């Protein structure tokens with residue numbers, strides 16, 4: 534911050550927290566993304582609206598608003614969430630309802646967990662590549678970040694163990710255990726056990742951020758990983774954003790029993806509670822027998838899109854692309870070979886009418902820059918748009934290589 538900036542913040546009465554928040558950069562920064570009319574957006578994390586259970590919303594809302602209980606939902610409601618919704622989430626998660634706290638979505642849950650876990654200066658280990666918006670959440674508490682690689686079966690637990698043996702003492706560890714954002718891998722049961730062993734031995738909290746678990750493609754079975762649910766060292770963060778839509782703004786935390794009451798106190802000092810109206814509607818959707826089949830249909834739809842994207846990448850780039858076929862989630866993580874200026878490629882691709890997220894924006898600390906990587910989202914565009922988007926990217930790439 535320049536002296537002029539700091540004078541301005543003082544004059545406006547801003548806190549040092551507000552004044553010190555770094556400018557937006559990279560991922561999620563609308564100023565870097567240029568979406569011209571007709572452009573294809575392979576950058577976002579939206580579900581396809583056509584794969585959301587809109588009919589279930591309509592029926593649940595109609596039943597709720599026409600029922601006698603509706604006016605009660607306009608009153609203040611309990612901070613941990615409506616008991617029926619907590620019970621329904623608890624059943625899906627395989628935990629006791631007392632451990633479930635309803636939030637306003639995943640990002641809100643992450644902010645609560647950052648505030649509830651970390652003090653200024655604490656060390657936190659994160660996935661590398663990492664979900665970058667979690668790094669922005671860390672700006673709230675001023676933690677110091679260490680990256681550990683993630684691969685096809687999740688966090689590299691051996692690399693973490695080696696760092697711990699060498700003296701690293703984190704307060705917490707952040708990982709996306711299922712269909713990782715951005716790289717797609719899923720933590721195996723064996724690695725989850727080893728990770729929980731390390732957390733228990735060295736006394737750190739595992740923050741398991743799991744928004745994509747229910748977006749599994751046909752034939753993919755997500756490992757049960759019981760100890761991630763049972764260990765008092767784990768806090769997990771859930772959201773309905775990928776299954777019921779991010780516009781809903783509802784999610785949940787699963788916290789250890791001893792911390793539940795403390796999280797309620799924290800929540801009571803912030804916004805107090807989530808919308809009871811929306812919680813009533815979601816409770817009805819979860820108990821609708823059509824919800825399970827709707828999730829399976831969504832998984833099939835996303836699998837088809839992922840297949841089309843990966844096939845287009847392989848057709849257009851041949852041996853010049855490395856990409857694993859996703860097993861679930863919303864993204865493919867591709868690495869383009871070649872000695873080119875990938876910042877220039879990003880600009881050229883946008884000129885050609887396609888955008889995506891650059892690999893370097895997912896680097897935990899800048900140490901591993903993910904040069905040539907791109908996170909390509911297949912969830913929202915139609916199959917023909919995915920093909921056209923990849924063809925535009927390839928055009929830009931070929932033109933740059935020919936220079």
Ligand SMILES: Cc1ncc(COP(=O)(O)O)c(C=O)c1O
Nearest residue numbers: 578638639640664714772774779
């Ligand atoms: C890994 C990860 N965590 C958290 C979130 C935030 O979810 P929400 O939209 O519910 O805030 C997302 C959304 O894309 C995500 O990909």
